[in-house]
Amino acid sequence: MIASSMSAMRLSALTSDPFALPTHGGDLGLAEARFGSPAQGWLDLSTGISPFAYPIPPLSADAWQRLPGLAEDLALREAAAAAYGIDDPDFLATAPGSQALLQILPRLRPFSQVAVIGPTYGEYSRCFSMAGHHVLPMETLDRTLDADVVVVCNPNNPDGRKHDTARLLELAEGLNARGGLLLVDEAFCDTAPDLSLAPHVRPGMVVLRSLGKFFGLAGMRLGFAVAEPQLARLLRQALGPWAVGGPVVEVGRTALSDAEWIAGQRKRLAQESALLNSLLGRAGLSSVGGTSLFTLVNAPRAWALFEYLGQQGILARPFSTAPRWLRFGLPPDEAGRQRLANALKDWR
Amino acid sequence: MIASSMSAMRLSALTSDPFALPTHGGDLGLAEARFGSPAQGWLDLSTGISPFAYPIPPLSADAWQRLPGLAEDLALREAAAAAYGIDDPDFLATAPGSQALLQILPRLRPFSQVAVIGPTYGEYSRCFSMAGHHVLPMETLDRTLDADVVVVCNPNNPDGRKHDTARLLELAEGLNARGGLLLVDEAFCDTAPDLSLAPHVRPGMVVLRSLGKFFGLAGMRLGFAVAEPQLARLLRQALGPWAVGGPVVEVGRTALSDAEWIAGQRKRLAQESALLNSLLGRAGLSSVGGTSLFTLVNAPRAWALFEYLGQQGILARPFSTAPRWLRFGLPPDEAGRQRLANALKDWR
Numbered sequence: 001m002i003a004s005s006m007s008a009m010r011l012s013a014l015t016s017d018p019f020a021l022p023t024h025g026g027d028l029g030l031a032e033a034r035f036g037s038p039a040q041g042w043l044d045l046s047t048g049i050s051p052f053a054y055p056i057p058p059l060s061a062d063a064w065q066r067l068p069g070l071a072e073d074l075a076l077r078e079a080a081a082a083a084y085g086i087d088d089p090d091f092l093a094t095a096p097g098s099q100a101l102l103q104i105l106p107r108l109r110p111f112s113q114v115a116v117i118g119p120t121y122g123e124y125s126r127c128f129s130m131a132g133h134h135v136l137p138m139e140t141l142d143r144t145l146d147a148d149v150v151v152v153c154n155p156n157n158p159d160g161r162k163h164d165t166a167r168l169l170e171l172a173e174g175l176n177a178r179g180g181l182l183l184v185d186e187a188f189c190d191t192a193p194d195l196s197l198a199p200h201v202r203p204g205m206v207v208l209r210s211l212g213k214f215f216g217l218a219g220m221r222l223g224f225a226v227a228e229p230q231l232a233r234l235l236r237q238a239l240g241p242w243a244v245g246g247p248v249v250e251v252g253r254t255a256l257s258d259a260e261w262i263a264g265q266r267k268r269l270a271q272e273s274a275l276l277n278s279l280l281g282r283a284g285l286s287s288v289g290g291t292s293l294f295t296l297v298n299a300p301r302a303w304a305l306f307e308y309l310g311q312q313g314i315l316a317r318p319f320s321t322a323p324r325w326l327r328f329g330l331p332p333d334e335a336g337r338q339r340l341a342n343a344l345k346d347w348r
Numbered sequence: 349m350i351a352s353s354m355s356a357m358r359l360s361a362l363t364s365d366p367f368a369l370p371t372h373g374g375d376l377g378l379a380e381a382r383f384g385s386p387a388q389g390w391l392d393l394s395t396g397i398s399p400f401a402y403p404i405p406p407l408s409a410d411a412w413q414r415l416p417g418l419a420e421d422l423a424l425r426e427a428a429a430a431a432y433g434i435d436d437p438d439f440l441a442t443a444p445g446s447q448a449l450l451q452i453l454p455r456l457r458p459f460s461q462v463a464v465i466g467p468t469y470g471e472y473s474r475c476f477s478m479a480g481h482h483v484l485p486m487e488t489l490d491r492t493l494d495a496d497v498v499v500v501c502n503p504n505n506p507d508g509r510k511h512d513t514a515r516l517l518e519l520a521e522g523l524n525a526r527g528g529l530l531l532v533d534e535a536f537c538d539t540a541p542d543l544s545l546a547p548h549v550r551p552g553m554v555v556l557r558s559l560g561k562f563f564g565l566a567g568m569r570l571g572f573a574v575a576e577p578q579l580a581r582l583l584r585q586a587l588g589p590w591a592v593g594g595p596v597v598e599v600g601r602t603a604l605s606d607a608e609w610i611a612g613q614r615k616r617l618a619q620e621s622a623l624l625n626s627l628l629g630r631a632g633l634s635s636v637g638g639t640s641l642f643t644l645v646n647a648p649r650a651w652a653l654f655e656y657l658g659q660q661g662i663l664a665r666p667f668s669t670a671p672r673w674l675r676f677g678l679p680p681d682e683a684g685r686q687r688l689a690n691a692l693k694d695w696r
Contacts, residue, residue, distance in 0.1 A: 049414070104455075217413060219412045242566075
């Protein structure tokens, strides 16, 4: 379905071990290499991407053909600033996904001790390590005094843990005083906007925002760094001109300006999340935490359950470091919920 | 037309001096801040982007919503490999525009002496300097023996100068023997495919390709690095997962696989370029060089001519370092040619 036969053969070469647990959710090509192509099609619950995507508006031919100019990027940053409660678009840098910021940011710093508060998204450690830094995995913010950089995901993926904003701002001040940096990834913060530090960024602090999850537009690749103007400008320069394309500028600007849709999506995700949680509860899978875009459950044999569900075309998200955790994204509809409920019933 | 009134005000703050010559072509927002909005609309000849763009095929909803998987990126790299005469997609890294590769590549190297063969595209020097390297502007390949990195655009922008491929391969071998790198930007090589070193890359060499100019899809942001597999893999890792979005993967794969369109485009650009050149010649502007996507002319008062044309809504490309040079991209149609011819007639 996804890969041509030639690609499918080559694909197995892409992953050193096709039966290792996946590093990321959402790759149906890898899932098919492992489980085959399911007759009913995939029910992909392996990500925190909303299945209720912002509708793509008609795009101009210019968007594809012309280089987006400074005015277009500025208009996009103005829309993002308004959506995120920021006064001034100079606090923003536009990137092709917040992942692109994770790739470049570590390369702009001298050698640092980097505390990553986890368990969390694996790319923080990977990107800082790859750029030559020393990564210290930590479970809480309590012992980060030796770190030059602290990375925290708020609310956290995959367990939904929320960090106190006053505490984070205090931490940022301490870090800034010694030339350090607090990096707060708010990829899932649109569902809990009160938690966002974007309106409160100060020197020594970068907040990441993204349109992938809440807007359901992960394939579009659009994210932002929020930082004080000097640092935001440095990030814009490091990403270079035309960091995101014209179609992305047009869709992103429209989506970020659509306050009514945003409010409706927030409500809908909360409702859909409640339905998912009660389904999982009925199946005896107790929630460890989550956001309204995903639920993390405690499953005694999580890797076996991942395997069992995968055989039936239902893709969940296991974690190689946590054999009792399984994360579920939102089913797109009642049929999806029913399919998941039926599969879980037979598992018990 | 392009900028909202608020943005227009802010826009003037984006450019330290709105009457400085532009750093890049193609920014109509900046052009309007300088010249106002022309009644007839802009005739934008300030880039080397083809006005005859590849038609955007219908896109799947999945393209916008899902993260493109490894299989999708592989399929795109397979299409690019076939188009560029490369046996193996492992030689390719996919990037959101070749500019993104220029931004990251310098950050992967230790401090280097970087010879940039010019006059040429300004971003080579900017990107290597910004990453802390020492840039040595040079006019020819003859005196690059002290350099760790040599950057050459082939054919060159803006003068169309072509470099001998055997000479470049020899240079790459010498550089590789001392841990150096030859970077060849082939942004305009689709019009002269025999010149391409993409099928001949070897260790110590990176070739950049792009869909912006020849396919007329600059707003899409898609480019590739071609390098031996180990280096290509390093570049893929440095760019990270999902470096380009799903819509870009779909359009790029379709466009690169469309051999008939590519052959037709090559022919068409040659014809359109001949028409542009004879028009410029009749106006007394002698060609200094170019490719079939742009022509560089010798104009005794090039900056004044740029200003004069801009006042009439015709945007050419001046160069702050070359007061006798003006570059013209292809007019999109006969009306555009007529408009340019009329304006030039009055100038003489």
